[in-house]
Amino acid sequence: MSSENFDPTLIGFLCTWCSYTGADLAGTARMTYSPNIRIIRVMCSGRVDPQFVIKAFKEGADGILISGCHPGDCHYKEGNYKALRRHRLLRKMLEQFGIEKERLRLEWVSAAEGAKFQNVCDEFTEQIKELGPLNIMKGDINEYREA
Amino acid sequence: MSTEKPKVAFYWCASCGGCEEAVIDLAEDILKVTAAVDIVFWPVAMDFKKTDVEAMEDGSIAVSFINGAVRNSEQEEMVNLLRRKSGLVVAFGSCSHLGGIPGLANFWNRKTIFNSSYHTSPSTDNPEGTIPQEKHIMEDGKELTLPRFYDTVYTLDQVIDVDYYLPGCAPPKHLIMTAITAILEGKLPSKGAVLSPNKSLCDDCGRNDSKPEKLAIKAVKRPWEVEMDNEKCFLAQGIICMGPATRSGCEERCILGNMPCRGCFGPTDQVYDQGAKFLGAFASLLDSDDEEEIEKIVNTIVDPAGTFYRFSLPSSILRRKRMETVK
Amino acid sequence: MVNLKIDGKTIQVEDGITILQAAEQQEIKIPTLCYHPLMEPYAACRVCVVESISGKGSELVTSCNTLVKNGMEIQTASDKALFARRMNVEMLLAQAPAAVPVQELAKELGIEKTRFKIKDPDEKCILCGMCVRACEDIVGASAISFLQRGQHREVCTPFGEQSEACIGCTACAFFCPTGAITVEDLHGRKVIHSELDLGPSTAIRVPIRQAVPMVPFIDEEACIHFKTGECKICSDVCQKEAIDHEAQDEEIELEVGSIILASGFKSFDPSLIPAYGYGRLDNVITALEFERLVNASSPTGGKILLSNGEEPKSVGIIHCVGSRDENYNEYCSRVCCMYSLKFAHLLKEKTSADIYDFYIDMRCFGKGYEEFYHRLLHEGTKFIRGRVSEVSDMALSKEEEGKLIIRVEDTLIGVVRRIPVDMVILATGLEPGTDSNQIAKVFNISCSQDGFFLERHPKLAPVSTFSDGIFLAGTCQSPKDIPDTVAQAGAAACEALALADKGKFDLEPITAEIDEELCAGCQICVGLCPFTAITYDKEKGISEINDALCKGCGTCVSACPSGAAQQKHFRDKQIFAEIEGIFIE
Numbered sequence A: 001m002s003s004e005n006f007d008p009t010l011i012g013f014l015c016t017w018c019s020y021t022g023a024d025l026a027g028t029a030r031m032t033y034s035p036n037i038r039i040i041r042v043m044c045s046g047r048v049d050p051q052f053v054i055k056a057f058k059e060g061a062d063g064i065l066i067s068g069c070h071p072g073d074c075h076y077k078e079g080n081y082k083a084l085r086r087h088r089l090l091r092k093m094l095e096q097f098g099i100e101k102e103r104l105r106l107e108w109v110s111a112a113e114g115a116k117f118q119n120v121c122d123e124f125t126e127q128i129k130e131l132g133p134l135n136i137m138k139g140d141i142n143e144y145r146e147a
Numbered sequence B: 001m002s003t004e005k006p007k008v009a010f011y012w013c014a015s016c017g018g019c020e021e022a023v024i025d026l027a028e029d030i031l032k033v034t035a036a037v038d039i040v041f042w043p044v045a046m047d048f049k050k051t052d053v054e055a056m057e058d059g060s061i062a063v064s065f066i067n068g069a070v071r072n073s074e075q076e077e078m079v080n081l082l083r084r085k086s087g088l089v090v091a092f093g094s095c096s097h098l099g100g101i102p103g104l105a106n107f108w109n110r111k112t113i114f115n116s117s118y119h120t121s122p123s124t125d126n127p128e129g130t131i132p133q134e135k136h137i138m139e140d141g142k143e144l145t146l147p148r149f150y151d152t153v154y155t156l157d158q159v160i161d162v163d164y165y166l167p168g169c170a171p172p173k174h175l176i177m178t179a180i181t182a183i184l185e186g187k188l189p190s191k192g193a194v195l196s197p198n199k200s201l202c203d204d205c206g207r208n209d210s211k212p213e214k215l216a217i218k219a220v221k222r223p224w225e226v227e228m229d230n231e232k233c234f235l236a237q238g239i240i241c242m243g244p245a246t247r248s249g250c251e252e253r254c255i256l257g258n259m260p261c262r263g264c265f266g267p268t269d270q271v272y273d274q275g276a277k278f279l280g281a282f283a284s285l286l287d288s289d290d291e292e293e294i295e296k297i298v299n300t301i302v303d304p305a306g307t308f309y310r311f312s313l314p315s316s317i318l319r320r321k322r323m324e325t326v327k
Numbered sequence C: 001m002v003n004l005k006i007d008g009k010t011i012q013v014e015d016g017i018t019i020l021q022a023a024e025q026q027e028i029k030i031p032t033l034c035y036h037p038l039m040e041p042y043a044a045c046r047v048c049v050v051e052s053i054s055g056k057g058s059e060l061v062t063s064c065n066t067l068v069k070n071g072m073e074i075q076t077a078s079d080k081a082l083f084a085r086r087m088n089v090e091m092l093l094a095q096a097p098a099a100v101p102v103q104e105l106a107k108e109l110g111i112e113k114t115r116f117k118i119k120d121p122d123e124k125c126i127l128c129g130m131c132v133r134a135c136e137d138i139v140g141a142s143a144i145s146f147l148q149r150g151q152h153r154e155v156c157t158p159f160g161e162q163s164e165a166c167i168g169c170t171a172c173a174f175f176c177p178t179g180a181i182t183v184e185d186l187h188g189r190k191v192i193h194s195e196l197d198l199g200p201s202t203a204i205r206v207p208i209r210q211a212v213p214m215v216p217f218i219d220e221e222a223c224i225h226f227k228t229g230e231c232k233i234c235s236d237v238c239q240k241e242a243i244d245h246e247a248q249d250e251e252i253e254l255e256v257g258s259i260i261l262a263s264g265f266k267s268f269d270p271s272l273i274p275a276y277g278y279g280r281l282d283n284v285i286t287a288l289e290f291e292r293l294v295n296a297s298s299p300t301g302g303k304i305l306l307s308n309g310e311e312p313k314s315v316g317i318i319h320c321v322g323s324r325d326e327n328y329n330e331y332c333s334r335v336c337c338m339y340s341l342k343f344a345h346l347l348k349e350k351t352s353a354d355i356y357d358f359y360i361d362m363r364c365f366g367k368g369y370e371e372f373y374h375r376l377l378h379e380g381t382k383f384i385r386g387r388v389s390e391v392s393d394m395a396l397s398k399e400e401e402g403k404l405i406i407r408v409e410d411t412l413i414g415v416v417r418r419i420p421v422d423m424v425i426l427a428t429g430l431e432p433g434t435d436s437n438q439i440a441k442v443f444n445i446s447c448s449q450d451g452f453f454l455e456r457h458p459k460l461a462p463v464s465t466f467s468d469g470i471f472l473a474g475t476c477q478s479p480k481d482i483p484d485t486v487a488q489a490g491a492a493a494c495e496a497l498a499l500a501d502k503g504k505f506d507l508e509p510i511t512a513e514i515d516e517e518l519c520a521g522c523q524i525c526v527g528l529c530p531f532t533a534i535t536y537d538k539e540k541g542i543s544e545i546n547d548a549l550c551k552g553c554g555t556c557v558s559a560c561p562s563g564a565a566q567q568k569h570f571r572d573k574q575i576f577a578e579i580e581g582i583f584i585e
């Protein structure tokens, strides 16, 4: 796939209270943002299990956004700090798998930041377009045999 | 067939040989086994040929115990053959169950492995730069072949259908014996089961009660960097112990040797990816809410992928490093 | 009890009161000057003299400080008493000929002029010392005292200079019976506008006239007691003995089922826009200050006056101050157009000034609002469409002299105009309360971009927040006018009541659960729960979640390394399926 007409697929794990509501606000305010992102709602960014991230990459995501409330604003007090810790370690580990650290993005988007959500989505899409497709092999045994 | 003893085969793919050793380690118990079964194929100990197996009727072997991962064409061929001939196939040991230590090769590919093994490793003496060829025509016209070395290491169940798993590097004696007894008595659990308790190691671990009320990790130490307390939970000492993300059943043999668990039993049934799951747990314990400080602690973890997926890389969701980024 | 006779009448009064008080009870009037019920009597003026007859003889006593005695006989207006009183008043008249109460008393007693020598015809002080004692005994400041003696005696600050001990409480002037003491504005201005700020009028007061409950409070900043430790006059006069100067701020813990936040707004501070001259130019006032000025209870009694006390001949009202402006607040404050129109109307009603109204857009959104605007158009208010760039006092022409000049681009005719006026009213916008961020933190709710509290959903849950049981009303949620505030407050009250009525509220069924068959008791989850919902049961060797405490964040679930903890409706399996679903072609 040439990177010009590469249309990345992004997955967003958004916490209900801030980021999902922020995304909702972007919607109700009729802000347009790049349609590449698919959103999965979780109660808190602290619910984002690294398994989900890896699963999403495996299934074909070119980039993954984890988004929660700003530090100190988590509806559950500190879930976003757990997300931050996991993000930093996971990002480091993913690089060992050849997955650029830019492909796993963590952002704090409050319920009021519809515009920020719009920006993050647009910017992230651009960034992933530049990085190109991830091309994770899907699991057919023959595919793995030979590079 | 009722008068005959059930036929059993053992086979060895990409592994260190420790699992074969484990069978030998059954000691006098092995006599009970040989009394009850007829070993029809065991290359490491008895002289059978592939053609002998080919000659058998399909499904005539009651159970094949296959250890080792699958990483070349010969292994692939052999396990397919055994699958055809066997009623049951048991993946024996971490390597066939999860990929095991050989599975760490999935951070590389054939080219880089050959390059290291045949060119750059310090112990290599190979002035002509010879690397294995799959086909060679001798002067007398004879064709010699070597199996094809794959880019990726597979678990056994990625290549053939597997009925049961005996986990461990290597599987401990008591589990082997229970498994064999169960097979002989026909008291098997449902297909696909891992023949070890579905709780993580902390459940058995004698150090579990030494955990502080709140686990918090300020810096991560490798076992040789500290003088280890031989009673305190490793996590409480800042040492990575995969025990909480690893199935129990090993009788905590590493812990008893004052070494943290490395995860050879693989994850419990509910977990999709041992490494990612452990990462999720471990990272949560890092004792800081500050970005910079978190980075700092993360930097004390030298090789997260190699540590968290030490035994399970081929069986993990991603299975291997992205091919195009292997250098 | 004491039995005595006053002006021939036998009476019985309680012990320990003065003759003056006893007479007062009988509605017999004895004139006084240096007497005040809040002060210890001192008997300086001696106009309260009465005749006390005992046995054969009689004597003159000052009734304000002489206590009643059994068998006493008092004549308040006998010849002897009146003679003495006249003499005393004549002497006071010589001392303080300009003192009105003394003049009145003299007239009452038939004194035409004093026979004594008048030292200073403008003097008002009778040297009763009320002021000195007020300052010393009541206020505790001792800033003034008597200077010199005898004929030259006068009341003064030490050395006649401005006293540092004076706290400016004006108690001396209050107690002075003759109006001899006036409090002077140090800066010598006759600025009524400086009184406009809504600051304290007295140290003890009700917050506002519409306050509910209508209970006064003591402003520690202004109260004399908190400056000098004395005074406490308010508690002397309060018959209910409701005043307690020792009372401390208290933290009261209430257990409630729901909470309505109605913490209001803060008015935009127009000094942030230096070009409008607020705080620098006289007669540039804010909307709130204008409200205070026109209020019947204002310092001007509701008269609209300039700082020099004159009525303005022209007034400019500037809309959108601090609103609809990227440099300050981007949003529309919603109420300023309408209150500005109200001001214009009030100005028309109360003055004959020319009124200019500078607006960007006229936002008359509500019921009857557009009609009101039309009425104003007919009343002759001059509406100029354009944002005012500057208010200055730099006159360029004769007619601009002494005026405030409003510079504006009149966008309807496309010219920049200079409009001289006497008074400028800034229609300041509404901002979130200064501490709204802290409040939001306490209640675990969010603020929108502009800093006002965020409602749960702009259309479907406009009075709820993201925290169950916490509701919003009024301007803390967004700028709004009174009808909207009342409507929202009503809705919030209903929601709160509905919740309280039910007596319980439904938890979302998203709590986490630990499968005891699978939990290894590794305790990784235990310390991670922000609500300490998880405990480790040593006996069973497993961890357990308290369903009532778990709020369902799922942190423990994504940490549980053996997959024993799962969150209802957000199970690993379910999220994995969601991920897979996304990639189904």
Ligand code: SF4
Pocket: B201, B202, B205, B206, B207, B208, B209, B232, B233, B234, B235, B241, B242, B243, B244, B255, B260, B261, C522
């Ligand atoms: S973390 Fe390791 S050392 Fe600690 S209790 Fe679990 S298995 Fe034992």
Ligand code: SF4
Pocket: B168, B169, B246, B247, B250, B251, B252, B253, B254, B255, B260, B261, B262, B263, B264, B265, B266
């Ligand atoms: S402690 Fe861990 S690494 Fe060691 S044998 Fe047991 S499961 Fe394997």
Ligand code: SF4
Pocket: C511, C512, C528, C529, C530, C531, C532, C533, C534, C545, C549, C550, C551, C552, C553, C554, C555, C556, C557, C567
């Ligand atoms: S889901 Fe959150 S609140 Fe509930 S027990 Fe787990 S960590 Fe605590």
Ligand code: SF4
Pocket: B200, B244, C514, C518, C519, C520, C521, C522, C523, C524, C525, C526, C542, C543, C559, C560, C561, C562, C563, C564, C565
């Ligand atoms: S993390 Fe999981 S296995 Fe460990 S105690 Fe908690 S629920 Fe049990």
Ligand code: FES
Pocket: A015, A016, A017, A018, A019, A043, A044, A045, A046, A067, A068, A069, A074, A075, A076, A077, A078, A079, A080
């Ligand atoms: S609720 Fe938003 S990050 Fe926790």
Ligand code: FES
Pocket: C031, C032, C033, C034, C035, C042, C043, C044, C045, C046, C047, C048, C049, C062, C063, C064, C065
């Ligand atoms: S009133 Fe009694 S002496 Fe002045």
